[in-house]
Amino acid sequence: MRDLKEQRKVEIIESAMQVFGEYGFHKGKVEEIATNAGIGKGTVYEYFNSKKEIFQEMLRYMFESYIEGAKESTFHQKTVRDKFVALLDFHWRFVNLHSDVIEQSFFRFENISESIRPHIINMHRRIFEFVLDMVEEGIKNGEVNPHIDREMASILLLSTIGGINIKRTISEVDSIDSRYIIDMVFEGIS
Amino acid sequence: MRDLKEQRKVEIIESAMQVFGEYGFHKGKVEEIATNAGIGKGTVYEYFNSKKEIFQEMLRYMFESYIEGAKESTFHQKTVRDKFVALLDFHWRFVNLHSDVIEQSFFRFENISESIRPHIINMHRRIFEFVLDMVEEGIKNGEVNPHIDREMASILLLSTIGGINIKRTISEVDSIDSRYIIDMVFEGIS
Amino acid sequence: MRDLKEQRKVEIIESAMQVFGEYGFHKGKVEEIATNAGIGKGTVYEYFNSKKEIFQEMLRYMFESYIEGAKESTFHQKTVRDKFVALLDFHWRFVNLHSDVIEQSFFRFENISESIRPHIINMHRRIFEFVLDMVEEGIKNGEVNPHIDREMASILLLSTIGGINIKRTISEVDSIDSRYIIDMVFEGIS
Amino acid sequence: MRDLKEQRKVEIIESAMQVFGEYGFHKGKVEEIATNAGIGKGTVYEYFNSKKEIFQEMLRYMFESYIEGAKESTFHQKTVRDKFVALLDFHWRFVNLHSDVIEQSFFRFENISESIRPHIINMHRRIFEFVLDMVEEGIKNGEVNPHIDREMASILLLSTIGGINIKRTISEVDSIDSRYIIDMVFEGIS
DNA sequence: CATGAATGAGATTTCATTCAT
DNA sequence: TATGAATGAAATCTCATTCAT
Numbered sequence: 001m002r003d004l005k006e007q008r009k010v011e012i013i014e015s016a017m018q019v020f021g022e023y024g025f026h027k028g029k030v031e032e033i034a035t036n037a038g039i040g041k042g043t044v045y046e047y048f049n050s051k052k053e054i055f056q057e058m059l060r061y062m063f064e065s066y067i068e069g070a071k072e073s074t075f076h077q078k079t080v081r082d083k084f085v086a087l088l089d090f091h092w093r094f095v096n097l098h099s100d101v102i103e104q105s106f107f108r109f110e111n112i113s114e115s116i117r118p119h120i121i122n123m124h125r126r127i128f129e130f131v132l133d134m135v136e137e138g139i140k141n142g143e144v145n146p147h148i149d150r151e152m153a154s155i156l157l158l159s160t161i162g163g164i165n166i167k168r169t170i171s172e173v174d175s176i177d178s179r180y181i182i183d184m185v186f187e188g189i190s
Numbered sequence: 191m192r193d194l195k196e197q198r199k200v201e202i203i204e205s206a207m208q209v210f211g212e213y214g215f216h217k218g219k220v221e222e223i224a225t226n227a228g229i230g231k232g233t234v235y236e237y238f239n240s241k242k243e244i245f246q247e248m249l250r251y252m253f254e255s256y257i258e259g260a261k262e263s264t265f266h267q268k269t270v271r272d273k274f275v276a277l278l279d280f281h282w283r284f285v286n287l288h289s290d291v292i293e294q295s296f297f298r299f300e301n302i303s304e305s306i307r308p309h310i311i312n313m314h315r316r317i318f319e320f321v322l323d324m325v326e327e328g329i330k331n332g333e334v335n336p337h338i339d340r341e342m343a344s345i346l347l348l349s350t351i352g353g354i355n356i357k358r359t360i361s362e363v364d365s366i367d368s369r370y371i372i373d374m375v376f377e378g379i380s
Numbered sequence: 381m382r383d384l385k386e387q388r389k390v391e392i393i394e395s396a397m398q399v400f401g402e403y404g405f406h407k408g409k410v411e412e413i414a415t416n417a418g419i420g421k422g423t424v425y426e427y428f429n430s431k432k433e434i435f436q437e438m439l440r441y442m443f444e445s446y447i448e449g450a451k452e453s454t455f456h457q458k459t460v461r462d463k464f465v466a467l468l469d470f471h472w473r474f475v476n477l478h479s480d481v482i483e484q485s486f487f488r489f490e491n492i493s494e495s496i497r498p499h500i501i502n503m504h505r506r507i508f509e510f511v512l513d514m515v516e517e518g519i520k521n522g523e524v525n526p527h528i529d530r531e532m533a534s535i536l537l538l539s540t541i542g543g544i545n546i547k548r549t550i551s552e553v554d555s556i557d558s559r560y561i562i563d564m565v566f567e568g569i570s
Numbered sequence: 571m572r573d574l575k576e577q578r579k580v581e582i583i584e585s586a587m588q589v590f591g592e593y594g595f596h597k598g599k600v601e602e603i604a605t606n607a608g609i610g611k612g613t614v615y616e617y618f619n620s621k622k623e624i625f626q627e628m629l630r631y632m633f634e635s636y637i638e639g640a641k642e643s644t645f646h647q648k649t650v651r652d653k654f655v656a657l658l659d660f661h662w663r664f665v666n667l668h669s670d671v672i673e674q675s676f677f678r679f680e681n682i683s684e685s686i687r688p689h690i691i692n693m694h695r696r697i698f699e700f701v702l703d704m705v706e707e708g709i710k711n712g713e714v715n716p717h718i719d720r721e722m723a724s725i726l727l728l729s730t731i732g733g734i735n736i737k738r739t740i741s742e743v744d745s746i747d748s749r750y751i752i753d754m755v756f757e758g759i760s
Numbered sequence: 761c762a763t764g765a766a767t768g769a770g771a772t773t774t775c776a777t778t779c780a781t
Numbered sequence: 782t783a784t785g786a787a788t789g790a791a792a793t794c795t796c797a798t799t800c801a802t
Contacts, residue, residue, distance in 0.1 A: 042785060189375060190335055235794065546725055599797085611763075
């Protein structure tokens with residue numbers, strides 16, 4: 001029973017990903033989310049209290065699967081540098097898979113409502129900490145310069161991840177050379 | 191007369207920056223833009239044909255002033271590295287000044303309407319080319335490794351700029367050490 | 381269900397007949413149509429896509445019932461002359477019943493929208509053909525002069541129908557002598 | 571001075587005929603009437619108190635020229651039958667010349683406002699009386715059957731005039747055989 | 761006299777949410 | 782539990798009219 005409810009919620013969230021992905025939060029209609037999930041409009045409200053809540057939970061759902069995927073993709077790599085390359089590759093795949101929703105909402109703070117912001121910030125922070133951990137591992141490893149400001153370095157690496165979006169925007173490409181980018185960050189461009 | 195009309199348009203745009211900044215495109219009301227500009231609702235429509243058009247022109251206005259400010263801030267710097275530091279500083283100041291609007295719309299592609307996207311992409315491209323030019327200058331200078339992929343390097347630098355937002359999100363700070371960041375990019379973190 | 385929806389549409393159309401009848405298309409408000417039908421404003425839009433569509437369907441509805449009534453009223457008459465008298469009588473009754481809407485829109489081409497015109501023209505044509513058929517029957521019958529131009533005669537008879545409106549305008553009367561008019565048309569006024 | 575004012579009013583009215591002709595009363599904009607007349611929007615209000623008044627005066631203006639033209643066209647004809655033929659011809663020309671405005675407003679009672687109705691009715695009545703006079707002349711002449719109800723006959727003849735519009739609607743023609751129609755009315759169709 | 765910038769009442773339409781079935 | 786018909790607040794945009802210049 002509990003599981004049935006949970007299962008149904010996931011179905012709605014996955015439908016919401018498509019709808020919000022295509023139209024964004026404001027233009028994505030609850031009715032379409034329902035139809036798209038194969039249920040009636042009213043039924044959606046048996047599982048969520050409002051459109052905003054659907055959106056919020058959808059975001060949480062995606063973040064969880066992002067964090068999970070990120071951890072998984074880096075887990076098997078030996079060096080920290082390899083881990084970052086793997087992270088970038090994963091990010092690239094994730095972004096391509098969910099490009100629409102992401103473009104609409106995942107990595108930004110649309111003022112959909114003040115109440116959603118803290119959640120997003122919190123999740124961003126978790127990703128940041130994940131990167132920070134890797135940097136610290138690199139310092140212990142000797143892969144990363146120990147004199148460097150760990151937070152600053154993490155931000156630089158996170159930026160790199162964001163840079164992928166720039167790449168996608170500026171030139172329509174279908175793959176990235178993650179290793180090249182990470183190498184630049186490690187060796188410097190000078 | 192031409193000037194008066196132009197002046198009034200700017201007033202409305204500046205009011206729009208505040209309103210869209212606070213509420214975003216969808217929740218920002220035309221009536222409030224008007225009131226906020228000290229004029230009547232109908233008057234706004236004497237200068238712009240639609241809410242979308244106000245938004246579009248506001249974006250253009252901001253981008254122009256961004257590009258202009260970016261050029262100005264880098265102009266007097268001797269080395270390319272200094273230019274980038276200056277650019278980061280400028281970006282930081284700009285973002286702080288207009289943080290609201292930017293968060294709402296400046297650096298992202300809300301699906302406000304398909305028709306606005308190309309404009310934004312185009313402006314992003316202009317910024318990219320501005321950075322690319324600096325990278326090339328750095329290569330000629332000897333400041334940047336000539337064997338490096340110029341486009342990749344530019345993206346990395348642009349990413350860095352974007353990274354400032356991460357910094358702002360993760361920890362509430364009121365200044366950044368631009369030089370430190372740029373040094374990291376140039377020297378590498380390893 | 382299908383029937384319920386259909387029934388509700390008819391209710392709205394009948395409400396629209398009253399509202400458009402009283403105020404015409406432009407001044408007739410959707411909200412009033414709704415209130416007048418005992419439903420909410422939004423509900424109307426569950427059944428029709430726009431005010432224009434309500435109007436269009438209302439016209440179609442009236443035309444159909446007009447044509448139907450016209451056929452019915454003439455059906456039992458033996459001679460063509462009697463048929464025309466019956467048609468005039470029916471027309472008079474119909475016009476009195478729906479005088480407001482008719483005056484507003486039924487027999488004219490207000491430039492409500494170019495898209496409605498062809499519909500109206502088409503329906504006028506159907507009425508014309510109905511009259512034309514009767515004229516031809518009269519020719520076969522010997523009631524109508526076989527040397528006469530059938531189309532012209534039909535137009536003259538149709539005109540007569542329109543003439544009823546003149547009668548209503550010029551002098552406030554509550555009945556017409558259809559037979560007298562038709563006799564005039566058949567025998568001539570000289 | 572008086573004349574100048576009068577002259578200017580006529581200019582505005584003629585501009586209004588074009589604008590209302592193209593768009594109808596509700597969609598015809600005062601600003602366009604002004605521009606079309608080569609003057610400023612505000613200036614229109616120096617000559618007319620409201621849009622409605624412009625429309626009203628435009629109607630009066632057209633009716634006057636209609637009545638005048640009708641009288642003129644029939645004046646030189648000897649027989650009453652010829653007079654009617656001439657009247658029909660004139661009507662056809664007038665309608666073709668001003669078809670747009672007429673279709674929009676001249677021969678109907680759009681409920682633009684209750685206050686305009688009586689004017690239109692009154693003008694219709696004048697036309698009716700003009701026809702009635704001709705019928706009486708015909709009776710004196712011996713051209714029209716003296717036993718006939720004069721009012722009824724007038725209405726029939728007026729109807730005929732209206733019938734021209736039917737002709738225009740049903741088949742796109744660019745001339746009418748007025749004599750044929752009038753002959754039908756005089757001789758009967760049986 | 762002439763103007764046109766400014767105004768705001770008012771109308772259409774959308775869509776999240778409710779609730780009777 | 783599931784539904785979808787009904788709702789009405791709320792937002793955009795139009796345009797006749799005013800009035801300071």
